[in-house]
Amino acid sequence: MSRNLVAIRHLEEKTITDLLGMAASYKEVIDSGERKVDVPTHSLGLLFFENSTRTRVSFEMAANYLGYDFVNFSGSGSSMSKGESLKDTLLTLRYERLEGLVMRHRSSGAPALAGQYFDGPIINAGDGQHEHPTQALGDALTILERRGDIQGMKIAIVGDVQHSRVARSNAWIMHKLGAEVRFVGPRTLMPSNTSMMPGSVYYDLLSGIEGADVVMTLRLQKERMTDGLLSSIGEYARLYQINERALKAAAKDALVMHPGPLNRGVEIDDEVADGPRSCITDQITNRIFVNMASLVWAFGDGGKPKLA
Numbered sequence: 001m002s003r004n005l006v007a008i009r010h011l012e013e014k015t016i017t018d019l020l021g022m023a024a025s026y027k028e029v030i031d032s033g034e035r036k037v038d039v040p041t042h043s044l045g046l047l048f049f050e051n052s053t054r055t056r057v058s059f060e061m062a063a064n065y066l067g068y069d070f071v072n073f074s075g076s077g078s079s080m081s082k083g084e085s086l087k088d089t090l091l092t093l094r095y096e097r098l099e100g101l102v103m104r105h106r107s108s109g110a111p112a113l114a115g116q117y118f119d120g121p122i123i124n125a126g127d128g129q130h131e132h133p134t135q136a137l138g139d140a141l142t143i144l145e146r147r148g149d150i151q152g153m154k155i156a157i158v159g160d161v162q163h164s165r166v167a168r169s170n171a172w173i174m175h176k177l178g179a180e181v182r183f184v185g186p187r188t189l190m191p192s193n194t195s196m197m198p199g200s201v202y203y204d205l206l207s208g209i210e211g212a213d214v215v216m217t218l219r220l221q222k223e224r225m226t227d228g229l230l231s232s233i234g235e236y237a238r239l240y241q242i243n244e245r246a247l248k249a250a251a252k253d254a255l256v257m258h259p260g261p262l263n264r265g266v267e268i269d270d271e272v273a274d275g276p277r278s279c280i281t282d283q284i285t286n287r288i289f290v291n292m293a294s295l296v297w298a299f300g301d302g303g304k305p306k307l308a
């Protein structure tokens with residue numbers, strides 16, 4: 001049976017650990033030199049109504065390793081620019097015989113809505129300020145590879161929490177896997193109602209990252225901001241930038257993460273981004289394997305990977 005992957009919030013812990021286990025075994029198969037894993041194939045639409053580098057390419061690589069056929073679709077080059085609705089676009093794609101969709105959209109809730117018009121599985125590749133489940137799965141896999149366990153870790157999510165779907169998905173996944181989650185950032189970039197989110201709030205960087213095992217910093221998402229939320233980028237950087245000086249407050253061996261794209265010199269400096277604590281390149285690579293696991297799970301194909 002096929003299913004949608006719209007949000008981490010609605011997943012059971014067992015599903016999350018199964019997905020992470022599948023991703024780790026796909027990584028092992030591909031890293032051993034195989035070009036493909038042996039799973040039932042499908043035709044997949046990659047629908048990106050918002051810009052993307054990492055997410056789009058990692059889904060293309062995942063589809064390649066799974067042996068799927070895929071087509072790319074973006075709002076701007078399509079009939080949506082002639083005014084076609086999302087509903088009619090999805091119905092069209094369904095009758096073009098696409099069996100599943102990966103979808104990024106600037107509106108929160110768009111992938112869930114799409115599920116009403118499209119028959120096959122839908123994977124959310126980031127919807128507005130809501131969730132970005134495959135980013136969080138890739139980040140969890142990255143921490144597990146480095147530390148073996150997430151249970152009991154202190155994870156500080158720093159910066160523009162208000163506009164970040166990465167923050168929401170990561171908060172849920174880390175909380176469900178037993179971590180203590182902290183949100184750290186200026187008041188103007190913190191959601192007005194944080195009681196619905198699994199974590200405590202800090203407005204001061206050093207107290208927020210004190211003793212943290214993972215410091216996950218976020219891009220300042222200017223495209224989603226209204227004017228006046230920040231007095232200046234320079235002041236934000238002075239108060240919230242993750243650099244070696246700030247990291248003295250975190251655990252000695254703290255991992256530093258960032259989902260990308262990076263504003264170097266704003267939320268993170270070069271020394272830390274390119275330094276030994278940084279997990280940024282692993283975060284990118286691991287997306288491929290969690291995407292593979294998510295696709296196989298969403299299509300209901302299950303099972304351990306076999307060599308092709």
Ligand code: NCD
Nearest residue numbers: 054055126132219259260261
């Ligand atoms: C993120 C996104 O688009 O939500 N990027 C990504 O997928 N790695 C984060 C961001 O845009 O800041």
